[in-house]
Amino acid sequence: xxxxxxxxxxxxQILGCCDEVRPSTKTRDDDExxxxxxxxxxTTKRYFMFPTSGGDDKLLQIRQTSFGCGRLGAxxxxxxxxxxxxxxxxxxxxxxxxxxxxELGSGCGLPTLTAKEVCGSQVLATDYWEGREGLIVGNRLx
Numbered sequence: 001x002x003x004x005x006x007x008x009x010x011x012x013q014i015l016g017c018c019d020e021v022r023p024s025t026k027t028r029d030d031d032e033x034x035x036x037x038x039x040x041x042x043t044t045k046r047y048f049m050f051p052t053s054g055g056d057d058k059l060l061q062i063r064q065t066s067f068g069c070g071r072l073g074a075x076x077x078x079x080x081x082x083x084x085x086x087x088x089x090x091x092x093x094x095x096x097x098x099x100x101x102x103e104l105g106s107g108c109g110l111p112t113l114t115a116k117e118v119c120g121s122q123v124l125a126t127d128y129w130e131g132r133e134g135l136i137v138g139n140r141l142x
Contacts, residue, residue: 001020001022002019002020002021003019003020004018004019005019005020005082006085007086015085015086015089016084016087016091016092017051017085017088018048018049018050018085019049020046020047021047021048021059022047023059041065043065044063044064046061046062046064047059047062052088052118060118062109062110063108064108074107076110077107080107080110080111083110084110084113084114087114087115088119096121099121100123101115101116102124102126103115103123103126104126106127109125
């Protein structure tokens, strides 16, 4: 366990929770091939465990990049962890379960992945990449 997150309402009722974990080597998919981003840039994988309505926990992997893939996806923000925990919680899971979800400004995409994997929703994740000037320096994307 790296850190545990729990959201409460004003009456101290739990709205949602998740744990950031370091999974065992059996759980991790380290045999997965690296893509071009991982070949050339430092990346960090973070793992979050969410409870599901079926009683089994769901492990989700998020990749952070050292440069944010064109300024996107550089970090999992605390607000993304809070939203993902809220979506996976019993009170709000049914409100998006089996529905179409659009996430604007998804960054690393933890709430998007939570909606898809924990809630069974169809999702579309978007993010904004400002401007076109200065995106390519030399032969690399910045």
